[in-house]
Amino acid sequence: xxxxxxxxxxxxxxxxxxxxxxxxxxxxxxxxxxxxxxxxxxxxxxxxxxxxxxxxxxxxxxxxxxxxxxxxxxxxxxxxxxxxxxxxxxxxxxxxxxxxxxxxxxxxxxxxxxxxxxxxxxxxxxxxxxxxxxxxxxxxxxxxxxxxxxxxxxxxxxxxxxxxxxxxxxxxxxxxxxxxxxxxxxxxxxxxxxxxxxxxxxxxxx
Numbered sequence: 001x002x003x004x005x006x007x008x009x010x011x012x013x014x015x016x017x018x019x020x021x022x023x024x025x026x027x028x029x030x031x032x033x034x035x036x037x038x039x040x041x042x043x044x045x046x047x048x049x050x051x052x053x054x055x056x057x058x059x060x061x062x063x064x065x066x067x068x069x070x071x072x073x074x075x076x077x078x079x080x081x082x083x084x085x086x087x088x089x090x091x092x093x094x095x096x097x098x099x100x101x102x103x104x105x106x107x108x109x110x111x112x113x114x115x116x117x118x119x120x121x122x123x124x125x126x127x128x129x130x131x132x133x134x135x136x137x138x139x140x141x142x143x144x145x146x147x148x149x150x151x152x153x154x155x156x157x158x159x160x161x162x163x164x165x166x167x168x169x170x171x172x173x174x175x176x177x178x179x180x181x182x183x184x185x186x187x188x189x190x191x192x193x194x195x196x197x198x199x200x201x202x203x204x205x206x
Contacts, residue, residue: 003130008097011123015104019116044109047117051105051124055098058128062091062135073145074191075171082135086151088144089135098124146190150197157201165198 066079073081082089101124108117138144149168156164172191 003134007123007127007130011119011127015116015119015123018119019108019113044112044114044117047114047121048105048109051117051121052102054121054124054128055102058124058132059095059098062094062128062132065135065139066091069139072175073142074149074194075175076145076149078139078145081145081148082138084148084152085155086148088138088148089131094128094131097127142190146193149190149194153194153197153201157198165202169195169198 066082069078071078081087082091101120105117105120108120138148153165153168156162156168172194176188176191
């Protein structure tokens, strides 16, 4: 999503700027009167602990939330939808960036750079917070799931991934057959819409 990309770009700008600022304070005496805020000796240790705690806890809670949801949407498990190319939350990218932030915080702790460490903490809180909110919206809103499946169908058709399209047809068709004997048919229009999109895409290809 554009919001997550914007947060990444902001982080890539803010952290290096404050890192340069910390280096200037450490090595050039003329800059030592320009502290952003006064900190005591233990501050950077608190920030480091917060970065590790937020990072590990954020990833763990999001993973537990995904793996504990057994609910399906028109034949797809929630955790399998998150693995789609068009998914609003990229868990692998999230884990990679969080571990990069934690690794960077180790170096900043060793060097004693409080401003850059604070920037890392701020960025990791915003990054995990936004991803968690987007994931929560995706879980509770069926419209978001339908939108994702349609985007993935479009992606597969563009890249000629007909094996994946065949799997989609099989899953959605099985879901429709199962729902004909049940009272709850709320998601049937979405299932038919996805099949129509596949048929339309294949027709355009031929």
